[in-house]
Amino acid sequence: MTFWECIAVLLAGVGAGTINAVVGSGTLITFPALLAFGIPTVTANVSNTIGLVPGSLSAALGFRRELAGQRARLLRTGGAALLGGLLGAVLLVKLPSKAFDAIVPVLILVALVLVLIQPRVARAMAARRAANGGGTRDGGPLLLVGLFLSAIYGGYFGAAQGVLMIAIMGILLDETMLRINATKNVLALLVNGVAALFFLFTSTVDWTAVALIAVGSVIGGQLGAKIGRRLPPAALRGIIVLVGLAAVAHLLTS
Numbered sequence: 001m002t003f004w005e006c007i008a009v010l011l012a013g014v015g016a017g018t019i020n021a022v023v024g025s026g027t028l029i030t031f032p033a034l035l036a037f038g039i040p041t042v043t044a045n046v047s048n049t050i051g052l053v054p055g056s057l058s059a060a061l062g063f064r065r066e067l068a069g070q071r072a073r074l075l076r077t078g079g080a081a082l083l084g085g086l087l088g089a090v091l092l093v094k095l096p097s098k099a100f101d102a103i104v105p106v107l108i109l110v111a112l113v114l115v116l117i118q119p120r121v122a123r124a125m126a127a128r129r130a131a132n133g134g135g136t137r138d139g140g141p142l143l144l145v146g147l148f149l150s151a152i153y154g155g156y157f158g159a160a161q162g163v164l165m166i167a168i169m170g171i172l173l174d175e176t177m178l179r180i181n182a183t184k185n186v187l188a189l190l191v192n193g194v195a196a197l198f199f200l201f202t203s204t205v206d207w208t209a210v211a212l213i214a215v216g217s218v219i220g221g222q223l224g225a226k227i228g229r230r231l232p233p234a235a236l237r238g239i240i241v242l243v244g245l246a247a248v249a250h251l252l253t254s
Contacts, residue, residue: 005037006212013216016052020217021059021185021224022231024162026052028250030213031159039206045092046203049158050196051210055217056189062225066182073138073183078190080148085191088155089198105248107153108160111167112241139172146172147187154191159250162188181228 001009012033016026027048034044060067067074146168154161165184166177173180199205 001037001208006208009033009037009209009212010216013051013055013213014220014223015216016213017055017058017217017220018224018227019220020052020055020162020188021062021221022181022228024165024184024188025160025246026055026217026220027157027159028246030217032250034206034209039209040204042092043204043206044209045157046199047206047209048213049089049192050199050205051213052158052217053189053192053196054214055221056185056192058218058221059185059224060182060189060221062222063178063182063185063228066179066229067186070179070183074186076138077144077147077183077187080144081151081187081190082194084148084151085155085194086198088152088157088191089195090155091152092156092195093198093202105252108163108248111160111164112245116241117171139169143168143172151187151191154188155195158192158195161191178229 009030012030016030018026019029020026030048030052031044034048035041039047147165150161150164150168153164162184165187166180169175169180169183170177175183
C-alpha cells in the first residue's frame with residue numbers, strides 16, 4: 001500500500017472502532033477499504049478480523065463501568081461466544097461463502113426488527129416474570145443459543161454481529177441498553193479474538209493492514225465508548241437501526 005492508502009486504512013480503523021463500540025458493523029468500513037486497495041477477499045476478511053481485536057478490547061475497557069455486576073453473565077455467555085466464533089472461523093476457511101452470504105441480509109433485517117420491538121417485548125416479558133413470581137433474568141437457554149448463533153456469524157464475517165447480539169439480549173435480558181451494549185463489546189472481543197487466533201494458523205494475513213486497523217480501532221474504541229455512554233436509549237436504538245440498514249444495503253449491492 002502507498003502512504004495515502006495506509007492513512008486511509010488507519011482512518012477506516014478509527015471509524016470502525018468507533019462504530020463497533022457504539023453498535024457494531026465497523027467491518028463495513030474497513031473490509032471494503034482493504035478490498036479497494038487490492039487485498040484479496042479472504043485475506044482482507046482475515047486481516048480485518050485480526051486488526052479489530054485490539055479495538056474490541058479498547059471498547060470493552062471503555063465500558064468497564066457498565067460491566068460492573070455482570071461477571072456471572074459474562075462467564076455464562078462467554079463460552080457460547082468463544083465456541084460460536086471458532087465455528088464461524090472454521091466455516092470461513094472450509095466452506096464456499098455464497099450460501100452463507102445469501103442469508104446475512106436476512107439475519108440483519110430480523111435483528112433490526114427485534115431491536116425496534118425490544119422495549120414492548122421486554123415489558124411484556126417482565127410482566128410475565130412478575131406474574132410467575134420473578135422467573136429468570138439471565139435469559140435462560142434461549143439467550144445462549146441466540147448468542148452462539150450470532151457468534152458463528154461473527155466469526156465468519158462479523159458485520160452487524162453487534163446488532164444481532166444487542167437485539168437478542170435486549171429482548172431476553174432485563175437490562176438497560178447501555179449495559180447490554182457493554183456486554184456486547186466483551187462478547188464481540190471473544191468472538192473476534194478466537195477467530196483471529198484460528199486465522200493466524202490457517203490463513204494468509206496482511207500484517208500492514210492488521211497494524212493500521214489495530215491502531216485506528218483502539219483510538220476509535222475509546223471514542224465510541226465516550227459517545228455511546230452519552231446517548232439515550234432511544235437514540236442508541238435509532239443508530240443501531242440506521243447502521244443495520246446501511247449494512248443490508250451494502251451487502252445487497254456489493
